[in-house]
Amino acid sequence: MGFVSGFFSGFALTTSILYITITVHRATRLEQRRQIREQVDQINWLAASAGAYDRRFFPEHQAQRPEEQHGRREDQITMKEVLKHKWNQEIEKLAGKAHETRWEDVRETASEGWKAILRLVKKD
Incomplete structure (x- = not known):
């Protein structure tokens, strides 16, 4: 690993x-x-x-x-409801980020990073 x-x-x-x-x-x-x-x-x-x-x-x-x-x-909050609420909040955040992200920029950044890693590996 x-x-x-x-x-x-x-x-x-x-x-x-x-x-x-x-x-x-x-x-x-x-x-x-x-x-x-x-x-x-x-x-x-x-x-x-x-x-x-x-x-x-x-x-x-x-x-x-x-x-x-x-x-x-409303007074009886269970662990299941708390976990469900947290899960829904995280999904909303992720969906908002995915909606606002320009995927062309992500692709370009990833390809530039990959090229930089290849340059570092080839130097050694």
Whole structure:
């Protein structure tokens, strides 16, 4: 394995591990945030002064228990959704770059680079 291929495969492995680690850490933080909010809502529901003795006087929008309120879809972010969102962002970036790139310039740059590499190899 040559230096260039070894370097790039090591770079790809390192960045992949870092990306996965950061994504898992973010998903864990989001889950912890959801759980803390749920616990705070339960404590607030128990300690609410309005309707503390008679739940008939409790406000309508807070009549549900906190665990029923947190069943909403937006509060339950899963690892799959985070990874899907990141993937879609990367694809959008790549598609934008491909759309804005002048491929003639890329071809010319690649051919000039290849010629420079051949000149260096032939000197040795």
